[in-house]
Amino acid sequence: MPDLDTVVKEIAEEMADRPDRGEVATYIPELARVDPKAFGLVVIDADGHVAAGGDSDTPFSIQSISKVFTLTLALGMAGDRLWRRVGREPSGSPFNSIVQLERERGIPRNPFINAGAIAVTDVILSGHQPREALGEILRFMQFLAQDPTIIIDEAVAASELRTGFRNIALANYMKSFGVLDNPVDFTLGVYFHHCAIAMSCRQLANATRFLAHSGRNPMTGYSVVSAERARRINAVMLTCGHYDGSGEFAYRVGLPGKSGVGGGIIAVAPEKASIAVWSPGLDASGNSHLGRIALEQLTKRLGWSIF
Numbered sequence: 001m002p003d004l005d006t007v008v009k010e011i012a013e014e015m016a017d018r019p020d021r022g023e024v025a026t027y028i029p030e031l032a033r034v035d036p037k038a039f040g041l042v043v044i045d046a047d048g049h050v051a052a053g054g055d056s057d058t059p060f061s062i063q064s065i066s067k068v069f070t071l072t073l074a075l076g077m078a079g080d081r082l083w084r085r086v087g088r089e090p091s092g093s094p095f096n097s098i099v100q101l102e103r104e105r106g107i108p109r110n111p112f113i114n115a116g117a118i119a120v121t122d123v124i125l126s127g128h129q130p131r132e133a134l135g136e137i138l139r140f141m142q143f144l145a146q147d148p149t150i151i152i153d154e155a156v157a158a159s160e161l162r163t164g165f166r167n168i169a170l171a172n173y174m175k176s177f178g179v180l181d182n183p184v185d186f187t188l189g190v191y192f193h194h195c196a197i198a199m200s201c202r203q204l205a206n207a208t209r210f211l212a213h214s215g216r217n218p219m220t221g222y223s224v225v226s227a228e229r230a231r232r233i234n235a236v237m238l239t240c241g242h243y244d245g246s247g248e249f250a251y252r253v254g255l256p257g258k259s260g261v262g263g264g265i266i267a268v269a270p271e272k273a274s275i276a277v278w279s280p281g282l283d284a285s286g287n288s289h290l291g292r293i294a295l296e297q298l299t300k301r302l303g304w305s306i307f
């Protein structure tokens with residue numbers, strides 16, 4: 001088996017040179033300012049060994065990757081009752097699509113499309129002030145990554161709030177079906193801010209470790225969720241984590257993964273490793289173009305597909 005450090009370094013070097021980098025997201029104006037040449041990759045194995053390449057310590061906007069962690073929190077709060085508010089089927093539609101909501105009476109297809117993540121955020125918010133709910137989410141990220149320096153990029157949150165007309169529409173539409181309990185602007189405020197959390201590949205790979213190790217972070221020994229719940233979150237990542245690109249991601253990479261429009265992807269090799277990659281340019285489905293290619297190379301060279 002090739003050495004993990006060598007594989008990670010080789011892939012980071014190969015990706016740095018590639019001319020095809022996809023397109024940086026522009027619908028959130030602040031994200032358009034990011035350097036498309038950036039590339040980072042971190043893999044943390046079961047023993048805690050960290051293999052890092054490229055810009056592995058540069059924080060970037062985690063965007064939809066935050067939805068994995070809000071889903072984890074909301075399941076902890078509401079248990080399986082959460083699934084009355086949101087489904088767990090792939091949507092086959094773009095991440096910001098509204099079409100299925102009318103036919104399915106305001107219940108989003110899954111927790112990773114924007115509508116579903118907004119419904120999940122509403123569950124976390126219930127009974128709290130937005131500031132408290134957001135603090136809870138941020139502290140959860142700091143706890144999982146064992147890093148108290150993780151912050152929210154306020155410029156990104158403000159940028160999305162100014163241009164988030166689709167999400168505002170999705171939230172109001174769900175509210176009309178009685179799917180959201182809280183005032184729409186409260187729920188959206190928390191949602192925009194958790195998407196604007198900034199983290200590096202190293203921090204994200206640490207935060208993802210519990211999903212790779214049956215719900216328990218082997219570094220701290222803390223059980224974050226039960227093994228069964230970790231398995232289920234991974235299943236939803238595999239089927240829905242890349243929106244209408246989820247089939248392609250499973251086919252090429254063969255691991256549960258979650259992307260964000262900041263160009264990050266987290267992936268889970270069960271009992272083997274947690275992985276985070278970052279390349280800001282996106283493909284047509286809004287997933288990191290080189291991030292996906294790098295993960296495909298990684299799982300191919302290491303034989304890590306779950307299939």
Ligand code: DON
Nearest residue numbers: 063064095195259260261286
């Ligand atoms: O709501 C949005 O559109 C963004 N805050 C998050 C979307 C996203 O990251 C889609 N993922 N690839």
